[in-house]
Amino acid sequence: MLAFLGRRLLIAIPTIILISIFVFTLQKLLPGDPVLVLAGEERDPAVLEYLREQYRLNDPIIVQYFHWVGNALQGDLGISLRTQQPVLELIGQKLPVTIQLAVMALIVAIAIGVPAGVLSAYKKGTWIDWVANVVALSGLSVPNFWLGIMLILLISVKLGWLPASGYQPFSDDPLESIRTMLMPAFVLGTGLAATLMRHTRSAMLSVLKSDYIRTARAKGLAERVVLIKHALRNALVPIVTVTTLLFGELLAGAVLTEQIFTIPGFGKLVVDAVFNRDYAVVQGIVLCTGVAFIFMNILADAAYRILNPRMRDE
Numbered sequence: 001m002l003a004f005l006g007r008r009l010l011i012a013i014p015t016i017i018l019i020s021i022f023v024f025t026l027q028k029l030l031p032g033d034p035v036l037v038l039a040g041e042e043r044d045p046a047v048l049e050y051l052r053e054q055y056r057l058n059d060p061i062i063v064q065y066f067h068w069v070g071n072a073l074q075g076d077l078g079i080s081l082r083t084q085q086p087v088l089e090l091i092g093q094k095l096p097v098t099i100q101l102a103v104m105a106l107i108v109a110i111a112i113g114v115p116a117g118v119l120s121a122y123k124k125g126t127w128i129d130w131v132a133n134v135v136a137l138s139g140l141s142v143p144n145f146w147l148g149i150m151l152i153l154l155i156s157v158k159l160g161w162l163p164a165s166g167y168q169p170f171s172d173d174p175l176e177s178i179r180t181m182l183m184p185a186f187v188l189g190t191g192l193a194a195t196l197m198r199h200t201r202s203a204m205l206s207v208l209k210s211d212y213i214r215t216a217r218a219k220g221l222a223e224r225v226v227l228i229k230h231a232l233r234n235a236l237v238p239i240v241t242v243t244t245l246l247f248g249e250l251l252a253g254a255v256l257t258e259q260i261f262t263i264p265g266f267g268k269l270v271v272d273a274v275f276n277r278d279y280a281v282v283q284g285i286v287l288c289t290g291v292a293f294i295f296m297n298i299l300a301d302a303a304y305r306i307l308n309p310r311m312r313d314e
Contacts, residue, residue, distance in 0.1 A: 008301060012294045012298065015294055016291060019290040020072070020287060021065070023283050023287050024064075025065075072287070077280065078280030078281075078284065080273075080280060080281050081276070081278045081281075082273075082281075087283075087284035088284070090269065090281060091269075091285065093264075094264060095266070095288075096169075097167060097263060097264055098251060098265040100181060101181055101185060101188070101258075102247055104178075104181050104182070105185045105188035105250055105254075106189070106247055106250065107189070108190070109193040111193075113194070113195070114239065116136070116193070116200075117196065117197040117199070117203075118200060118204055118227060118231075121204030121208060122227060132201070135194070135197075136193075136194040136197045139190045139191055139193055140191065140195065142190075142191075144254070144257050147187050147190070148261065149260065151186070151187065152164045152165070155183060156183075163180050165260075165262040165263075166180055166261075166262055167180055167181075167262070181263075184263060188257055192250075195242065199238055202238075203237075204231060204232070206235070207231045207232075207234050207235045208231055213226060213230060216230050240303045240304065244299065244303075245296075247296060251266070251292050251296075255267035255268070255270075255271055269281065270282060
């Protein structure tokens with residue numbers, strides 16, 4: 001396993017280099033001048049030139065890139081042009097918020113999507129299968145912002161069960177933090193559950209046609225044991241893939257949901273950074289997100305080997 005992880009990490013290095021190149025060069029294509037935004041209304045030419053020198057914006061782009069990469073390798077992703085805070089510090093403030101939202105949304109998605117997918121495959125062609133597919137299609141079709149607004153009106157305004165918006169750090173008050181995150185996590189989780197349900201159903205339908213499932217049933221094993229121990233376990237490989245990718249998407253930030261519920265996560269941070277031409281923050285967030293995607297895929301590959309012993313010798 002360690003040798004496999006080592007090989008995957010070596011393969012990931014060129015990918016991370018390509019991500020850094022794309023992040024840096026594409027950022028330069030954004031319209032506008034960050035120095036003009038930083039200087040404000042009084043745009044003294046001397047001040048503008050000083051700022052460009054300070055942030056090395058007069059250097060050739062290749063020099064700027066290698067300077068940025070060299071600092072990034074030392075844990076320095078630059079300074080925010082707008083807040084003058086280190087980018088790594090900003091990411092450290094927002095990342096726990098996004099991770100909490102992503103984990104809660106993924107729990108909702110798994111709790112709904114996987115059982116629904118298994119049941120739909122097992123009851124293929126029945127009204128249960130039809131209902132599950134309709135619900136999945138609805139989950140994919142309903143916009144997150146609309147569902148979020150409707151939940152706020154019903155759960156918060158009319159019933160008063162949960163707070164309508166805001167965020168409470170988990171370290172300050174765990175219970176209140178979970179209460180503030182329940183609705184946004186449900187909004188995100190229902191959409192993900194629909195995707196997870198469709199993939200689970202497809203994987204289960206394929207596995208349930210296998211010879212070893214017929215053999216297990218012929219041995220007189222309980223249907224519950226056949227479904228969970230034999231069918232679901234062997235169908236987990238594509239499910240793990242999808243779940244990993246979904247978690248990576250959540251880490252990138254759910255912009256609309258975070259805006260609706262006023263959650264100070266990655267989504268709001270990157271939107272503010274783009275509008276303010278805050279190059280360093282955008283570069284840092286996208287780079288961290290790309291690296292997170294790569295490592296999530298490595299974890300998924302490791303999970304394959306745990307779930308499927310036949311892959312351990314590859």
